[in-house]
Amino acid sequence: MKILTTSNLKKHFPIRSGVFLQVTGYVKALEKVNFAISEGETIGIVGESGCGKSTLGKTIVKIYEPTDGKITYFDPSGQSHDITKSLPRKVKATFRKDLQMIFQNPFDSLDPRMTVKDIIKEPIDTHRLFDNEKSKDEYIRELLNKVGLDTEYAGRYPHEFSGGQRQRIAIARSISVRPRLLICDEPTSALDVSVQSQIINLLKEIQRETNMAFIFISHNLDVVYHMSDRILVMYLGNIVESAPSTSLFGKPTHPYTKALMSAIPSWNPTKRKLDKVKLEGEPPSPINPPSGCPFHPRCQYRLEICDKIKPEPIEVSEGHFSSCHLYAKQ
Ligand SMILES: Nc1ncnc2c1ncn2[C@@H]1O[C@H](COP(=O)(O)OP(=O)(O)OP(=O)(O)O)[C@@H](O)[C@H]1O
Numbered sequence: 535m536k537i538l539t540t541s542n543l544k545k546h547f548p549i550r551s552g553v554f555l556q557v558t559g560y561v562k563a564l565e566k567v568n569f570a571i572s573e574g575e576t577i578g579i580v581g582e583s584g585c586g587k588s589t590l591g592k593t594i595v596k597i598y599e600p601t602d603g604k605i606t607y608f609d610p611s612g613q614s615h616d617i618t619k620s621l622p623r624k625v626k627a628t629f630r631k632d633l634q635m636i637f638q639n640p641f642d643s644l645d646p647r648m649t650v651k652d653i654i655k656e657p658i659d660t661h662r663l664f665d666n667e668k669s670k671d672e673y674i675r676e677l678l679n680k681v682g683l684d685t686e687y688a689g690r691y692p693h694e695f696s697g698g699q700r701q702r703i704a705i706a707r708s709i710s711v712r713p714r715l716l717i718c719d720e721p722t723s724a725l726d727v728s729v730q731s732q733i734i735n736l737l738k739e740i741q742r743e744t745n746m747a748f749i750f751i752s753h754n755l756d757v758v759y760h761m762s763d764r765i766l767v768m769y770l771g772n773i774v775e776s777a778p779s780t781s782l783f784g785k786p787t788h789p790y791t792k793a794l795m796s797a798i799p800s801w802n803p804t805k806r807k808l809d810k811v812k813l814e815g816e817p818p819s820p821i822n823p824p825s826g827c828p829f830h831p832r833c834q835y836r837l838e839i840c841d842k843i844k845p846e847p848i849e850v851s852e853g854h855f856s857s858c859h860l861y862a863k864q
Pocket residue numbers: 547561562563581582583584585586587588589590820
């Protein structure tokens with residue numbers, strides 16, 4: 535059953551300058567993003583810094599208002615709701631409970647004045663999951679155990695914990711309301727390498743034990759490969775390739791995806807034979823993105839058409855889409 539879909543989702547941030555703060559341009563963070571996520575599914579999102587991964591996450595949880603396009607939310611009974619502009623009153627609470635997000639820096643996302651217990655309790659109270667204090671306390675203890683924190687820590691404050699422990703608190707808080715979709719935005723990038731795998735394992739465990747859907751945003755292709763059913767590769771606000779995980783890593787098609795994978799030569803999860811594709815320079819600015827295919831200025835395979843026409847997604851094999859003119863039917 536579907537949870538959420540987007541259709542041609544666009545997010546442009548206005549740039550203001552001058553005394554009167556006139557709009558002098560836009561950061562084109564998302565351009566016509568189409569995607570769908572269903573219960574129990576994990577979608578990985580990869581791409582260089584600034585390509586719009588966090589913006590996509592924040593736009594679908596309604597932290598940002600979309601500039602254009604459509605977001606459809608399917609409530610637990612399967613009924614669809616257009617939530618593009620605002621959350622209809624009757625689904626607001628359900629939506630806020632159903633979609634939870636974990637951020638990169640677990641210190642910013644936890645209120646320093648609240649104890650661990652109160653941090654975890656807050657969403658449980660907001661959504662009135664328990665009316666009995668004793669069973670609520672019992673549930674909070676269970677959650678602390680689940681994320682590997684000693685229940686004795688419940689009365690302590692976030693600053694008393696390490697980064698990894700803080701991320702465990704953030705995870706306990708976000709799963710406490712049993713969301714149908716958990717968006718993890720680089721949940722381990724602020725942590726020590728040794729702690730990263732513990733947090734990934736915890737998330738995997740939650741994934742195995744529940745039917746929760748995940749959107750997993752990460753720079754780490756290895757982690758994304760091991761967590762995700764499907765992967766979206768983003769470049770300058772566009773999804774340039776989208777495929778089942780094994781298909782994407784086994785047979786990447788978009789020159790940008792190949793370049794991302796070539797950047798880590800020793801890593802080869804599917805024993806694939808890959809053309810080496812170099813990725814030079816930085817991505818262009820999303821304020822003035824290139825015409826045609828956004829990747830063409832950096833692409834060693836570029837054709838004459840590439841700076842003129844933006845390629846539409848082409849299904850290169852079952853469920854595997856690539857937005858590249860190289861695959862257009864002759
Ligand atoms: N609130 C905002 N106001 C203005 N511009 C923004 C805002 N948030 C993001 N941007 C811009 O939108 C673009 C996409 O940013 P975003 O944070 O989504 O990228 P990202 O893929 O998550 O990058 P990273 O891997 O560094 O986290 C960037 O150019 C960024 O500067």
